[in-house]
Amino acid sequence: MLAVAAAIVLAAVVVVVLHSGSSSRDTSGIASPHSPQLAPNAPPSPPQTLATVGGLSLEVPVSAGRITAIVYHATGATNAIPLSPAGTQKNAGFLARLGNRLFGSGGGGEPSYYIDSSGDGPDTGSVDVGAPAGTDVYSPVDGTVVGIAPFVVAGHRFGSQIDIQPQNSPSLVVTLTQLRPDAALRVGNNVASGRTKVGMVVDLSRVERQALARYTNDAGNHVSIEVRASAALALN
Secondary structure, eight states: OHHHHHHHHHHHHHHHHHHHTOSSSOOTTOOOTTOTTOOOSOOOSSOOEEEEETTEEEEOOSOGGGOOOEEEEOOSOTTBOOOEEOSEETTOOHHHHHHHHHHOOSOTTOOEEEEEOOSSSOTTSEEEEEOOTTOEEEOSSSEEEEEEEEEEETTEEEEEEEEEEESSOTTEEEEEEEEEEOTTOOTTOEEOTTTSEEEEEOOOTTTOOOGGGGGSSSOOOEEEEEEEEHHHHHHO
């Protein structure tokens, strides 16, 4: 009897998972930029781990209520270090989704994310954290600002690239792009994870069709985060 009951429960879970995966993409939890549930600009609270690289943790850099989607993708760059996402992959395969339902993997307040496998290189070489233009962006690590440079699209500057050397992983550099730096931010400044504002998301919708828009209900504006070895940064 126990074996029969277990089989019935498993079959029910499989039906639920198959039904939930029947659409081409799951848009549950993706916020519209005009949604009344959109959180105000504020530091992320409580802190959430976005991804890890070895012993380094990257924290979610924007208020969770303003996130439209989190998408990992390849960069085509050979010096980008693959990230290990935290949370639950929303476009995972059937077996992974079934395992999450049965054994409770992921969740628990952790962020959900997509992986876009269309590029060249590791699928987790970079992560885009989608948020409406004007959203405040906070440092994802404790560390020191070691670079602020123009971020150029189609020959025009749209915000900056900000490089941060993590306090506990000085051999690495965390790079944020597609944001306008905070007016008070300077090279040499110390920054605190989730507490130091480093800039705000810029609007690139007028100059390019952003890939993140395939996963959101808006233009796909976002801040991008990559991790590289500090020596590799010096060679660029």
